[in-house]
Amino acid sequence: xxxxxxxxxxxxxxxxxxxxxxxxxxxxxxxxxxxxxxxxxxxxxxxxxxxxxxxxxxxxxxxxxxxxxxxxxxxxxxxxxxxxxxxxxxxxxxxxxxxxxxxxxxxxxxxxxxxxxxxxxxxxxxxxxxxxxxxxxxxxxxxxxxxxxxxxxxxxxxxxxxxxxxxxxxxxxxxxxxxxxxxxxxxxxxxxxxxxxxxxxxxxxxxxxxxxxxxxxxxxxxxxxxxxxxxxxxxxxxxxxxxxxxxxxxxxxxxxxxxxxxxxxxxxxxxxxxxxxxxxxxxxxxxxxxxxxxxxxxxxxxxxxxxxxxxxxxxxxxxxxxxxxxxxxxxxxxxxxxxxxxxxxxxxxxxxxxxxxxxxxxxxxxxxxxxxxxxxxxxxxxxxxxxxxxxxxxxxxxx
Ligand code: SAH
Numbered sequence: 001x002x003x004x005x006x007x008x009x010x011x012x013x014x015x016x017x018x019x020x021x022x023x024x025x026x027x028x029x030x031x032x033x034x035x036x037x038x039x040x041x042x043x044x045x046x047x048x049x050x051x052x053x054x055x056x057x058x059x060x061x062x063x064x065x066x067x068x069x070x071x072x073x074x075x076x077x078x079x080x081x082x083x084x085x086x087x088x089x090x091x092x093x094x095x096x097x098x099x100x101x102x103x104x105x106x107x108x109x110x111x112x113x114x115x116x117x118x119x120x121x122x123x124x125x126x127x128x129x130x131x132x133x134x135x136x137x138x139x140x141x142x143x144x145x146x147x148x149x150x151x152x153x154x155x156x157x158x159x160x161x162x163x164x165x166x167x168x169x170x171x172x173x174x175x176x177x178x179x180x181x182x183x184x185x186x187x188x189x190x191x192x193x194x195x196x197x198x199x200x201x202x203x204x205x206x207x208x209x210x211x212x213x214x215x216x217x218x219x220x221x222x223x224x225x226x227x228x229x230x231x232x233x234x235x236x237x238x239x240x241x242x243x244x245x246x247x248x249x250x251x252x253x254x255x256x257x258x259x260x261x262x263x264x265x266x267x268x269x270x271x272x273x274x275x276x277x278x279x280x281x282x283x284x285x286x287x288x289x290x291x292x293x294x295x296x297x298x299x300x301x302x303x304x305x306x307x308x309x310x311x312x313x314x315x316x317x318x319x320x321x322x323x324x325x326x327x328x329x330x331x332x333x334x335x336x337x338x339x340x341x342x343x344x345x346x347x348x349x350x351x352x353x354x355x356x357x358x359x360x361x362x363x364x365x366x367x368x369x370x371x372x373x374x375x376x377x378x379x380x381x382x383x384x385x386x387x388x389x390x391x392x393x394x395x396x397x398x399x
Contacts, residue, residue, distance in 0.1 A: 003041050004034025004055060006063055010045040016065070017050070019384040021105050023063035031055065031062075036168075037128040039066075039073050053110075054129035058168040064110035064127060075140065081109055082144045089378050098187040098194060100208050100378045101141075106388040107380065114141065115204040117196050118187040119153040121145070122204035123176060128167045131159065138177040154178035158204050173199070184261070192244060195265045200257070207237060209343075209391050210303065212376040216395065217339060218244035221299060229298040232290075232331065234283050234324075238262045241301045241339075242276060243269065250277045250297075252286050287327035300328045301339045303393075308344035314351075317344055321352065322359045329363035332398045341373065341393035349392040356394060371395040 008016065012027035023042065034040050040055040042063060052073060053065035066073055085107045089099050102114040104126065111127030121141060125131040138155040145152045155178060160171040181198050185205075188194040196205040221229055229247030236242065239262030242249030253259055259278040266276050279286065283304070302324055307317035321342060328338050342352045349372070360367050373393030375381075381388040 003039050003052075005032045006030075006034065006040045006042045006055065007032070007047075008042060008044055008050065013044050013050060016042065016068075019065075019068055021053075021065045021108070021110050021382075021385060022061045023053070023065070024060055025057075025062050028062055031057065037132045039129075054127070056128040056167055059127070059166055064105075064129075066108070066110070078137065078140050079144060081107075082141055083148070085109070085114075086144055086148055086150075088380070098196070098206060098208055098211065100376075103379050103388070105385050106382045108382065112137065113204065115206070115208055116152075117181075117185040117198060117205065119151075120181045120185050120198060121152050121155045122198050123155055123157050123159075124161065124204060125157065125159045125172075126161065126163055126167070128169060131164075131167075131169055131172070134159075135176055142177050152178065154181055156181050156198050158198065184264075191269075193265070193268050194240065194243070195238070195261060195268065197257075197261060201261075202237065202258075207240065207303075209375040209379045210240065210341075211378075213339065213341075213373055213393065214240055214244055216371070216373070217241055217299070217301060218246070220337060220395075221246040224298070230296070232297040232300045234287075234300065234302045234328075235304050236262060236278075237303075239265060239276070239278070241303065242266075243271075245299070247298065248275055248277075250279060252279045252281055252283055254280065254282055256280050284323070284327075287324070287331070291327055291330050295331055296333045297331055297336065298333055299337045299339070300332055302328050303339075303341045303343075306344050306390075307342070308346040311346050314344075314346050317347060318351070318355050321347075321355045322362075325356050325359035326362050329360055329365045329367070329398060332365075334399050336398055337370070338367070338396045338398055339373070339393065340396070341391065343391045345387060345390035347392075349389070352392050353394065356396075366399040367396040369394055370397055 007029045009029045034055045042051040049070050051065045051068050053063045085102045099116050101116050104113050111130040113124040115122045125134045155176045157176045158173050160173045184195040198205040231245050231247045231249045233242040233251045236251035236253045237258045239251045263278050307320045308314045375391040
């Protein structure tokens with residue numbers, strides 16, 4: 001085989017043997033015949049085979065591992081991995097579906113994210129190797145979906161994310177395969193239509209990772225008694241948490257575009273217009289005003305953007321989470337519920353719980369954990385990759 005050879009420093013093999021997918025520059029003794037983005041064979045200091053992956057010296061993560069078997073990374077391999085990922089989502093409804101199909105490292109395909117919205121796939125290429133091969137991967141994906149009797153109309157790229165800079169890549173988006181998607185792709189069940197703007201929406205257009213939690217909120221509000229609930233949906237984006245909730249929903253977000261799409265979606269689902277508000281505001285300011293005005297809610301959802309992008313930002317981020325949750329506690333009626341989240345990978349579930357506890361102590365309220373929350377079932381986390389567990393949340397009953 002004419003592949004490049006990456007030799008690991010003596011004593012640095014352990015994470016590789018434990019199937020962690022990343023190899024940092026410090027663990028590498030030498031790189032022979034490796035070209036940027038190419039497949040490389042990883043060997044121990046004694047020359048024994050350890051893994052095969054792809055290489056990029058520009059990135060601090062110089063190798064991302066694709067397999068721990070001595071096998072070729074060819075079209076057959078790719079087809080097997082794509083089929084495996086598609087099959088792993090068979091528990092999801094098969095029609096009108098919105099679902100993550102490939103969750104990068106967590107599906108053992110580092111650097112590749114693929115989401116499905118009805119007939120369209122949206123692909124995100126986060127690393128050089130995936131970027132170099134994205135058109136071919138799009139073609140293979142379309143073939144695998146066809147074979148699984150779920151033909152796709154088009155594959156659209158949304159690689160307009162900052163992290164690509166770490167791989168020396170510019171942002172990129174546009175049609176990769178098949179048809180251009182419509183202005184809004186519709187997905188969801190017959191009685192619940194969701195709209196996604198795959199060109200301009202956040203991430204690949206939708207927060208699919210929260211879909212199971214949308215359903216938890218829907219059940220929670222449906223089970224409450226006759227009086228109309230007041231629900232506050234903070235950082236609402238396109239309003240998806242409120243869409244299925246029974247009650248009067250106040251959506252708050254700083255993005256006018258997201259709120260406009262939220263309003264359109266609520267109308268499409270024939271939700272009475274007096275049942276929802278769409279408020280464009282900074283959440284921190286909104287909360288201060290709401291507390292000052294003595295407002296009260298039965299249920300609050302608080303799903304902020306990522307506050308900590310790395311370990312250095314953890315302290316500042318925890319202050320942000322504490323402040324937010326403190327205001328939420330002050331706004332909840334006794335016996336009400338708080339659904340609170342953090343999507344910062346650098347903040348563990350334990351730390352997040354401690355921060356929420358700190359906010360509770362300052363508020364003088366009492367609360368119980370009803371449920372620990374995480375990402376939807378189509379967002380698996382590889383057991384060998386704890387970094388994959390970024391979304392954590394708590395459903396609390398507050399007195
Ligand atoms: N809960 C949503 C996803 C929220 S993503 C869902 O399930 O679909 C975070 C949202 O926070 C984005 O829509 C972004 O526009 C908004 N946002 C970020 N900072 C904000 C701020 N300071 N005030 C209000 N909204 C903010």
